[in-house]
Amino acid sequence: MARVKAILDAADEILAESGYEAATLKAIGERAGIPTPSVYHYFKDRYQVDAAIIRRHSDALLGVLDGVDGVEFRSISDVVGLVFDPIVEYFRAHPSCVQLWFSGRHEALSVQFQDFDDQVAERLWRLGIGRGLLRVDTPLLVMRLAFEAGGRLFDVAFQQDPNGDERTMTEAKRMVTAYLETYAEKGAVNRAD
Numbered sequence: 001m002a003r004v005k006a007i008l009d010a011a012d013e014i015l016a017e018s019g020y021e022a023a024t025l026k027a028i029g030e031r032a033g034i035p036t037p038s039v040y041h042y043f044k045d046r047y048q049v050d051a052a053i054i055r056r057h058s059d060a061l062l063g064v065l066d067g068v069d070g071v072e073f074r075s076i077s078d079v080v081g082l083v084f085d086p087i088v089e090y091f092r093a094h095p096s097c098v099q100l101w102f103s104g105r106h107e108a109l110s111v112q113f114q115d116f117d118d119q120v121a122e123r124l125w126r127l128g129i130g131r132g133l134l135r136v137d138t139p140l141l142v143m144r145l146a147f148e149a150g151g152r153l154f155d156v157a158f159q160q161d162p163n164g165d166e167r168t169m170t171e172a173k174r175m176v177t178a179y180l181e182t183y184a185e186k187g188a189v190n191r192a193d
Contacts, residue, residue: 004042006032008056011049015096023099025049047106054109057097058116061090065120069127076133076184080177083124084150084169091154092163102158113151121147128180138183150176 010031014023025046029036043049064086073079091098100109125143128134134142153172157165 003032003034003038004052006034007039007042007049008052012053012056012096015053015099016094020099023049047108050100050106051108051112053096054100054112057090057094057100058112060094061087061116062119064090065123068124073131073133076128076180077173077177079124079128079133080150080173080180083120084173084176087154088164088169091158095162098158098162102155117147117151118144132185134180134183135185142180142183146176146180149179 007028011023011028014027014031023046025039025043026036028049029039032039043052065083067086068079068082071082073082091101101113121144122140124147125134125138125140128143129136129138150172153168153175154164157168157172160168
């Protein structure tokens with residue numbers, strides 16, 4: 001377990017400091033103080049290391065979003081902000097996550113990203129309906145599409161600026177909010193007033 005943690009920590013550091021291309025298994029092994037052949041004992045290739053790091057980040061992000069359930073909000077715009085803002089903060093604090101999320105698009109990672117998106121979309125869909133913000137007949141597909149669109153705009157924002165372009169983030173929130181408001185319960189759009 002200690003060696004696996006050392007490998008993942010080394011990979012995380014290299015990704016954050018030097019980017020995706022620099023985080024080779026050789027470089028990871030050197031940083032961890034583990035011979036490259038030993039790294040292969042724990043991870044058969046680079047993508048397994050990437051997948052393990054993304055699992056770490058996904059679990060941490062889900063933990064960050066767990067707090068949304070207990071927060072009071074009165075509009076769809078509030079919910080969008082309560083989801084977008086912590087994710088942006090997390091990405092800004094974890095550049096290795098940004099490198100993998102937006103640069104390391106191996107098939108194995110794409111499956112993990114989709115699983116994360118689906119989990120969060122379903123959680124938010126239940127929350128929106130449960131809190132009376134979305135009509136009860138709102139299909140889950142609506143939240144999945146909103147989350148997918150927001151995720152794609154995150155890609156654009158972090159490609160433009162390593163800290164996430166603020167103007168793009170603002171527009172992403174506006175777009176997702178406007179879309180979800182078309183499924184709002186009467187009065188849910190302006191409850192903050």
